[in-house]
Amino acid sequence: MPDLSGKVAVVTGASRGIGKGVALALGEQGATVYVTGRTVSTDSNGLPGTVAQTAEEVNRRGGRGVAVPVDHSNDDQVADLFDQVRSEQGRLDILVNNAFALPEDLTVPKPFWEKPLSNWEMVDVGVRSNFVAAWHAAKLMVPQRSGLMVAISGYTGVAYTYGVLFGMCKAAVDRMARDMAVELQPYNIASLSLWQGLVYTERAQRNLSRNPEMTKTAVTNPVGGCSPEFPGRVIAALATDPELMRRSGGTFITAELAPEYGVTDVDGAVVPSMRAERGSPIWDPIAQPERG
Numbered sequence: 620m621p622d623l624s625g626k627v628a629v630v631t632g633a634s635r636g637i638g639k640g641v642a643l644a645l646g647e648q649g650a651t652v653y654v655t656g657r658t659v660s661t662d663s664n665g666l667p668g669t670v671a672q673t674a675e676e677v678n679r680r681g682g683r684g685v686a687v688p689v690d691h692s693n694d695d696q697v698a699d700l701f702d703q704v705r706s707e708q709g710r711l712d713i714l715v716n717n718a719f720a721l722p723e724d725l726t727v728p729k730p731f732w733e734k735p736l737s738n739w740e741m742v743d744v745g746v747r748s749n750f751v752a753a754w755h756a757a758k759l760m761v762p763q764r765s766g767l768m769v770a771i772s773g774y775t776g777v778a779y780t781y782g783v784l785f786g787m788c789k790a791a792v793d794r795m796a797r798d799m800a801v802e803l804q805p806y807n808i809a810s811l812s813l814w815q816g817l818v819y820t821e822r823a824q825r826n827l828s829r830n831p832e833m834t835k836t837a838v839t840n841p842v843g844g845c846s847p848e849f850p851g852r853v854i855a856a857l858a859t860d861p862e863l864m865r866r867s868g869g870t871f872i873t874a875e876l877a878p879e880y881g882v883t884d885v886d887g888a889v890v891p892s893m894r895a896e897r898g899s900p901i902w903d904p905i906a907q908p909e910r911g
Contacts, residue, residue, distance in 0.1 A: 620648060620855075621648050621855045621856050621858065621859035622648060622649060622859065623645060623648040623649045623650035623682075623855060623858060623859065624648075624649035624650075625649075626645075626649075626650045626651070626712040626713060626858065627650070627651045627653070627704065627708045627710055627711050627712050627713070628642075628645050628650050628651070628652045628653065628711075628712060628713035628714070628715065629652075629653045629655065629700070629701075629704060629711060629713070629714050629715070629752070629756065630642040630645070630652055630653070630654060630655070630715040630717060631655045631656075631689070631691060631714075631715065631716055631717050631718035631748070631752055632655065632656055632691070632717040632718030632719060633652075633654040633655060633656055633670065633673050633717065634654075634656035634657070634658040634668045634669055634670050634672075634673060635656075635658070635666055635667065635668030635673075635820065635821050635822075636668075636717075636818070636820035636821060636822060636847055637717055637771055637815065637818055637820060637847050637850055638654075638656065638673075638715070638717040638718070638771075639654075639668060639673045639676075639847060640818075640820075640846060640847025640848040640849070640850065640851050641715050641717065641771075641847070641848070641850055641851035641854060642654050642673050642674075642677055642684070642851070643673070643676055643677060643680055643848055643851065644848045644850075644851025644852045644854070644855055645677075645682065645713065645851055645854065645855055645858075646676075646677030646678070646680045646681065646682025646683070646684060647680040647681055647682065647855075648681075648682070648855045649681060649682055650682050650683075650712075650713070650855075651682065651683040651685065651708065652674075652677050652682055652683070652684050652685065653685045653687055653700065653703075653704055654670050654673045654674045654677065654684055654685065654686050654687065655670065655687050655688070655689040655691070655700060655718070656669075656670045656673075656688070656689065656718070657688065657689070657690050658670060659671065659688050666821045666822055666825065667821055668821065669686075670686040670687065670688055671686045673686070674686035685707075687700050687703065691718040691744050691748035691751070691752070692720075692740070692743050692744050692748065694751060697748075697751050697752060697755060698755065700755075701752075701755035701756065701758070701759065704759065705759060710759060710763055711756055711759040711760055711766065712760075712765070712766055712767065712858065713766070713767050713768075713769070713854070713858050714752060714753065714756040714766070714767070714768045714769070715769045715771065715854060716748070716749040716752055716753065716768070716769065716770045716771065716792075717771040718744055718745070718748050718749075718752075719741065719744060719745040719771075719788075720740040720741050720743065720744035720745055721741070721822070722734075722735075722737070722738045722740070722741070724738075725738075725781050725782070725785065726781055726830075731782055731783040731784065734782065738782075738784055739784065741784050741785060741788050742784065742787075742788060745788045745792070746788050746791045746792060746795070749770055749792055749795060750795060753768055753795075753799060753810075756768060757799075757803065757808070760803075760806070760808050761803075761806045761808065764806050764807045764808075765807050765808065766803075766807075766808040766809070767808070767809045767810075767811075767854075767857060767858050767863065768796070768799065768803070768808065768809070768810040768811075769796075769810075769811060769812070769813055769854055769857070770792045770793070770795065770796040770810075770811070770812040770813070771792075771812075771813060771815065771850065772789045772792050772793050772796075772812045772813060772814055772815075772870065773789055773814050773815050773816070774814055774816065774838075774872075774893060774897035774898055775789045775790075775838075776789040776790045776792070776793045776812075776814065776870065776900070776901070777790070777897075777898040777899070777900070777901065778838075778897045778898045780838050781838070792812060793812045793870045793900070793901065793902055794902070796810050796811055796812040796868070796870070796902075797810075797812070797868045797869070797870070797902045797905070800867040800868030800904075800905050801868065801905055803867070804864070804867060804868075804905060807864065808867075809857075809863045809864055809866060809867035810867055810868065811857075811866050811867060811868065811869050811870070811871060811904075812869075812870040812871070812900075812902070813850055813853065813854070813870075813871055813872075813873045813876075814870065814871065814872045814873060814900060815845070815850055815873055816840075816843035816844065816845065816874065816890075816893045816897070817838070817839050817840065817841060817843055817844040817845070818844070818845055818846070818847055818849075818850070819844055819845070819846055819847065820847055838897075840893075840896070842891065843874070843890065843891055843892075843893040843896075844890075845873075845874070845884050845888075845890040846884050846885045846886070848884075848885050849873065849877070849882075849884045849885070849890055850873050852877070852882045852883075852884075852885075853873050853876050853877050853880065853882050856876075856880035856881075856882055857876070857880075860880070864906070865904060865906050866904050867904055867905060867906070868902065868903070868904045868905030868906070869900070869902055869903055869904035869905075870900035870901060870902040871900065872892050872893075872894060872900065873890070874890040874891055874892040874893070875892045875894070877889075877890060
């Protein structure tokens, strides 16, 4: 298993869901993990999980969890987060950009003009927030000439999923990760994007229980499902790969990277790729020639 002792990570949007799973997986390998999110009280959200609870679980797993309440639409709060990391750790090794403002009507089958304009918040916290966090992270990573930035994305980057804005955001995240890789390459900092299929987050399980018909669609087909910790296990392996830079700039299907590192899901299951059903990533690593 990868050893992340002495490594410092920031995982955004980690009160629950994929962010929480990633934080736990990194903590289990000994990392210090700064857990960010808006939820600080179990009474403030219909779904379970707070930043403090995630940090506590990181501690129980053998890492060090640091809970930092952050609204990633607030630039001042994000700046304070990275100032705290700089002050307390003096370095940053891993940034996982996971925070995403998922509207309650995301999975409701309506066209974009019948959904509220407020759904644009997915761009604010989902695209812009990725850039702001990476901007701050780069200022810590560049002087140390090392680091890994990971954008959590999905097949929706190329396959219609739920709606116009969701797909646009994930496609933008993939391209942003690639172009950041170009500018970060001289400093030995890797930037890449990871695609997930169905992840059994608290929200996904709630939605599936309310609407079992969702299991019959390619987007939420349980065949390609995984636990929220699965992406984190792959990120832990990436962070300790001595040839990490050969991946930089690429968009990868997490389920396809896993066997290369000998990674399985928490129950030992091999998570299948949904490439044939949902599409292929556009961006290759910058170390490879572009397709065209």
